[in-house]
Amino acid sequence: MMRDIKALLIDLDGVIYNDTKLIDGAVETISWLQSRHIPFRFLTNTTMKSRETLCKKLAEFGILVQSDHIFTSVYAAVLYIRHSGKNRCQLVMQADAKSEFSEFEETDDHPDFIVLGDLGDQLKFEAINHAFQNLFKGAQLLALQKNRYWLSDSGYTLDAGAWVAMLEYASRKKSQVMGKPSPHFFALALSDLKLEPEEVLMIGDDIESDIKGAQRMGIKAVLVKTGKFRPTDLRQVRVKPWAVIENLRELEQLLGGMGD
Known part of the structure; x- marks a missing residue:
């Protein structure tokens, strides 16, 4: 149930941005999470950039976070x-x-x-x-x-x-x-949040590394139809997202009264 969710794990590439292009609704949604004091961590398989560089990239988009809130492979x-x-x-x-x-x-x-x-x-x-x-x-x-x-x-x-x-x-x-879908990678973020798998929600665009990886850990996962998403992803018999949304703008409605 949604009332059990206390924090979010959010992918970067394909959810917040596509390479150098910001995805619609990302800044507003992160700002909403921060205003409601809803904890979140970014989980990314990006291998080209350091966490410091990712912080600067997010800041250029208008998203201000600490580097230790970004978990990279x-x-x-x-x-x-x-x-x-x-x-x-x-x-x-x-x-x-x-x-x-x-x-x-x-x-x-x-x-x-x-x-x-x-x-x-x-x-x-x-x-x-x-x-x-x-x-x-x-x-x-x-x-x-x-x-x-x-x-x-x-x-x-x-x-x-x-x-x-x-x-x-x-x-x-x-x-x-090292990265998603490795259970160890998800465990790093859970340990940092001091939460159990059933208390967090994963948001991602990759049916294999984000959705399947999270579900293997007992984490509910939401598939976003941005980034690398393709309609054929929804026809995978063994992987069924907990929910599917068009973009992050729909996350606020999904989360309902979560937060302050």
Whole structure:
């Protein structure tokens, strides 16, 4: 029931914005949540940007939040490596995301971990092949996320999951996924909110990573028809969102009297 919901988990890309374009109703809805003192955390599989950069991007759109209220797959990888007691990493990602790993040793020579994100148009065969060679030498593959595609300004675009699948196939090794739909990733946000799964609501546009991932944790999930959403998503037999809304403008009506 809605009265049991105490906080929200909200995706960024595809829900708040599409690449560089703000989605209708996003600013007003976040402002409404803040005015009602309804706790929320952003959960994003974005692998190109640090949390600090994401804060600045949101601020440019008129959304003011603290960086520790943004949970990224990049940050999840930092915590994973920190808790492992190891520190040698091959970082296959863009420079801004790399800044989150400053406490570790970045090396291409016998790393403990290969941390694979999305290089976008900076992707080169040499980097992927070197990662493949290091997997053969015993490195563990940490996939920041395994999304199939995302909606960029130029249209549907291959995401990091394609490169992860390529390395898994070639090396016959499975990756450890850091972001959604990993239960560990959702658990990080729940721990920060100090709430149980049944007390939060996930809002996302990805039927697999957002909706299915949340449901595996016992979290109710709302599918938004923005971002990468396609009508065929609603025909997936095994994944049924708790609710479906056109955009965030409909969230206020869905939540009813939640908050102050």
